[in-house]
Amino acid sequence: MLTISNRGLQMPSSPIRKLVPFAEAAKKKGVKVYHLNIGQPDIETPKQCLDAVRHSDFKVLEYSHSAGNESYRKKLVEYYKRVGINVTADQIIITTGGSEAILFGFMACMDAGDEVIIPEPFYANYNGFAVQAGINVVPITSSIETGFALPPIEDFEKSITSKTKAIVICNPNNPTGYLYSKDEMETLKQIIKKYNLYLFADEAYREFCYADEHTSAMHLTDVEDNIVLMDTISKRYSACGGRIGAFVTKNQNLLNATMKFAQARLSPPSFAQILGEAAVDLPDNYFDTAKAEYKLRRDVIVSRLNKMKGVFCPNPGGAFYAMAKLPIDDSDKFCQWLLEEFNYNNQTVMLAPATGFYGTVGLGKQEVRLAYVLNTDAINNAMDCLEKALEVYPGRL
Amino acid sequence: MLTISNRGLQMPSSPIRKLVPFAEAAKKKGVKVYHLNIGQPDIETPKQCLDAVRHSDFKVLEYSHSAGNESYRKKLVEYYKRVGINVTADQIIITTGGSEAILFGFMACMDAGDEVIIPEPFYANYNGFAVQAGINVVPITSSIETGFALPPIEDFEKSITSKTKAIVICNPNNPTGYLYSKDEMETLKQIIKKYNLYLFADEAYREFCYADEHTSAMHLTDVEDNIVLMDTISKRYSACGGRIGAFVTKNQNLLNATMKFAQARLSPPSFAQILGEAAVDLPDNYFDTAKAEYKLRRDVIVSRLNKMKGVFCPNPGGAFYAMAKLPIDDSDKFCQWLLEEFNYNNQTVMLAPATGFYGTVGLGKQEVRLAYVLNTDAINNAMDCLEKALEVYPGRL
Numbered sequence: 001m002l003t004i005s006n007r008g009l010q011m012p013s014s015p016i017r018k019l020v021p022f023a024e025a026a027k028k029k030g031v032k033v034y035h036l037n038i039g040q041p042d043i044e045t046p047k048q049c050l051d052a053v054r055h056s057d058f059k060v061l062e063y064s065h066s067a068g069n070e071s072y073r074k075k076l077v078e079y080y081k082r083v084g085i086n087v088t089a090d091q092i093i094i095t096t097g098g099s100e101a102i103l104f105g106f107m108a109c110m111d112a113g114d115e116v117i118i119p120e121p122f123y124a125n126y127n128g129f130a131v132q133a134g135i136n137v138v139p140i141t142s143s144i145e146t147g148f149a150l151p152p153i154e155d156f157e158k159s160i161t162s163k164t165k166a167i168v169i170c171n172p173n174n175p176t177g178y179l180y181s182k183d184e185m186e187t188l189k190q191i192i193k194k195y196n197l198y199l200f201a202d203e204a205y206r207e208f209c210y211a212d213e214h215t216s217a218m219h220l221t222d223v224e225d226n227i228v229l230m231d232t233i234s235k236r237y238s239a240c241g242g243r244i245g246a247f248v249t250k251n252q253n254l255l256n257a258t259m260k261f262a263q264a265r266l267s268p269p270s271f272a273q274i275l276g277e278a279a280v281d282l283p284d285n286y287f288d289t290a291k292a293e294y295k296l297r298r299d300v301i302v303s304r305l306n307k308m309k310g311v312f313c314p315n316p317g318g319a320f321y322a323m324a325k326l327p328i329d330d331s332d333k334f335c336q337w338l339l340e341e342f343n344y345n346n347q348t349v350m351l352a353p354a355t356g357f358y359g360t361v362g363l364g365k366q367e368v369r370l371a372y373v374l375n376t377d378a379i380n381n382a383m384d385c386l387e388k389a390l391e392v393y394p395g396r397l
Numbered sequence: 398m399l400t401i402s403n404r405g406l407q408m409p410s411s412p413i414r415k416l417v418p419f420a421e422a423a424k425k426k427g428v429k430v431y432h433l434n435i436g437q438p439d440i441e442t443p444k445q446c447l448d449a450v451r452h453s454d455f456k457v458l459e460y461s462h463s464a465g466n467e468s469y470r471k472k473l474v475e476y477y478k479r480v481g482i483n484v485t486a487d488q489i490i491i492t493t494g495g496s497e498a499i500l501f502g503f504m505a506c507m508d509a510g511d512e513v514i515i516p517e518p519f520y521a522n523y524n525g526f527a528v529q530a531g532i533n534v535v536p537i538t539s540s541i542e543t544g545f546a547l548p549p550i551e552d553f554e555k556s557i558t559s560k561t562k563a564i565v566i567c568n569p570n571n572p573t574g575y576l577y578s579k580d581e582m583e584t585l586k587q588i589i590k591k592y593n594l595y596l597f598a599d600e601a602y603r604e605f606c607y608a609d610e611h612t613s614a615m616h617l618t619d620v621e622d623n624i625v626l627m628d629t630i631s632k633r634y635s636a637c638g639g640r641i642g643a644f645v646t647k648n649q650n651l652l653n654a655t656m657k658f659a660q661a662r663l664s665p666p667s668f669a670q671i672l673g674e675a676a677v678d679l680p681d682n683y684f685d686t687a688k689a690e691y692k693l694r695r696d697v698i699v700s701r702l703n704k705m706k707g708v709f710c711p712n713p714g715g716a717f718y719a720m721a722k723l724p725i726d727d728s729d730k731f732c733q734w735l736l737e738e739f740n741y742n743n744q745t746v747m748l749a750p751a752t753g754f755y756g757t758v759g760l761g762k763q764e765v766r767l768a769y770v771l772n773t774d775a776i777n778n779a780m781d782c783l784e785k786a787l788e789v790y791p792g793r794l
Binding site: 002003004005006007008009011012013014017040041042043044045050053054055056059060061062063064066096097099100103107108109110111112114125128129132134165196197198225226238239240241242243251253254257258260261263264265266267268269270271272275 | 399400401402403404405406408409410411414437438439440441442447450451452453456457458459460461463493494496497500504505506507508509511522525526529531562593594595622623635636637638639640648650651654655657658660661662663664665666667668669672
């Protein structure tokens, strides 16, 4: 039978990208759209990283090692040491983006029907990787009132079954910007130790913490075999299109299994491995500049949002996302309305409805995610639009 | 429980790469190893393609569209037209290598427990993608005596069950080099039409046909919805490390489903899309040179093999692989012995045991795959080694 698989039917459409046709229609009408909907940073990719690719002089674009170039993995060992993570080159498998690291982890650790616990709201594509692996996502709700802090340990324990194999955290968090504290990380350690679970730590935004220090899952001692770091250079060096990430663990059995997945797809992309290798040699102050810029933007957007009537936006500790609670009936409707029916001085703003980030149906209807990936002038213009929009939106509560 | 999934345990190790430690040990002893074991071409990547990347001048390495850059997809439409394939840019999803196109096809069309029929010997990584998708590979044996021609239609019909969803072919074939004739393609068309199956056509080696014309699955009329082309630029332009392939079909439902998998992993690598786009503008005679070189190598290797006592090597019609039947007890043992215990004038040869290319256990024990990816001098030296080796191998039959 010429059918689509159940998995193909169940695969979620990207909640972020489904509004794209409405944005395109708005632009066709001559409306300027401020894109606060996606995590594509506008920060320039460091020139010396791009130059490393542009000045490369090989003659044959060969497959790399399935685990990635050894020279790159050795270089990454230096990088990780600088952020307090002690690993060897053999404990790193270079992946095609952080995406592939997540998929490898799901596939190598879990079978169809197994369960993974994820605090919600969470990065929507975890759902897609779960469907591909045939596993079930069990969400635990965190709340905007606490700024999306880690849910209480009881919530985890209530959700653990014989099928539970892992917990996923994204720290600092996409979509909330929340940065887990050292204490919260210790809480997670207790849970994974007690129930012998994997902790999959997506630390794509590690470098972007604005007040407190980042506690990596790899800093947790005594649970080394439980921890998998799912990493990426996409946000760190504004190199999203390179598609270079890393699967890092000290668990040798898991490394052996994951290498077989890596071998099946032959190798990660060669060009951007060169870029990633060069990035490790960026000057120590590289992140200072990018971080200062993001912090400035965060301060502007959070302050603007909290000044709007009926709006609440907790101050995110990291990443470049903020979640805001708006006085609206339905965030999906509102975000579409912003593109389809609203403009202010021929300008509007594109936001991500938070419904797509919750596993529990019905949550997120009053929330939106804003990615502060534009400069402060653009952010201020976008906030002007949002403020006016909230005044006239027919579904205002 | 901190366990490896069944899928992780079942994932096959790469049969081609498992001999690598023995090759490394041989090299450490000072033995020169001729690598006829892997399909990494030595042909230079076209300079103008590498230059397109090296001269690119963007400032931010952004995500591309999840389906790949529109400019690249439009360009590919021109390329496909030249090889008699009429598709639109919307019918192409750019993938991370041909590997991802295969995985997407398996995932979007089949659920756990479904079956795919593949003539054996076949590209070993199909097994890995099948394990990831939870589907079962049903092999149909083709024989070295017929040069690995398509098995008779009865063999397919006997293997079709209610679980059968697709047939995979690789044409011209890796590992056999066999080029399916127009008649054989018509036979496949009858089968997929009669049983309403997908035909997944891996045409990575399309350009390398040495006598007859290539018949693409996309040339078959009246079964457009059944056909998925799984393509790659890896071999075509000697650009394996770029990790750029394509998933091509006229089946709109399948495109819609597959786009969701593409969105989950965000985008294919950006750099090599630039390379692929430039490649479409290579001069018309580009493939003539590469093809003439491969044909020369094929003629040398096949002739050398057939002159060896007890050796039979059918003349492959395409790709850059030859399968040879050797008078040996066990191809795995023999290939390891070549690296571990044998040398001739301090040289030896690395081959791929054919056992890894068969789904049926026990087949391929007298067969090896030779990739003619080295120049004719190296091939002649490698054949000198093989000839001597067969004279002294203790397991000679």
